[in-house]
Amino acid sequence: MKKTLILIFIGATIIACSPKTGELITTESAPITFPTTELANGFELYKANCANCHKLKKEMNYSKEKWAKILPRMAKKAKLNAAQEKSISDYVYWRIAQK
Template identity: 50%
Template sequence: MKSKILTLTAVTMLLVSCGTKKAPTASTAPVTPAVTETVKATELTPELAAGKNLYENSCARCHKLYEPKKFSQEEWKPILTRMQKKAHLDDTQMASISNYITSQL
């Protein structure tokens, strides 16, 4: 009985320590970029906003999102082609994402 309680306690402690999120102690991002991103989001046309939404929701399911400016337009083409198959996106959705990324370059 004693060993069962100790085992249960150890497992509980392990799960609790793995499941908690630690809050960052200090924010390293300056305040100005957040304001700039908000302005960019409001300047998007409905079509580009739909592309941004698709990009954020489809791509972030599997990996971190890259800033559109991280790659050139030529570098984005093969990346998007490869990811279209993995994300199960049709040509219309892919065109919307491509237009959004191109607009941000």
């Protein structure tokens, strides 16, 4: 009986400490079909430049208005050029407009 309880405790600890899947970006699990190669490129740039300092942020967690303030700030941090910044913002705005 005691053994079972210990096992349950260990099991619960392992589950509690495993990475939270909710944090993972949805785009990683479900493949997205991009209507244009520009948007696909923007997504690649997003993945390549926006997960260096923190985990890739979930696009849907921010409104368009929020992104409009955040993106220029982050573009500076990520040292993006104007074209890369435009590509990433096009991608993000397209993504959050998807259902």
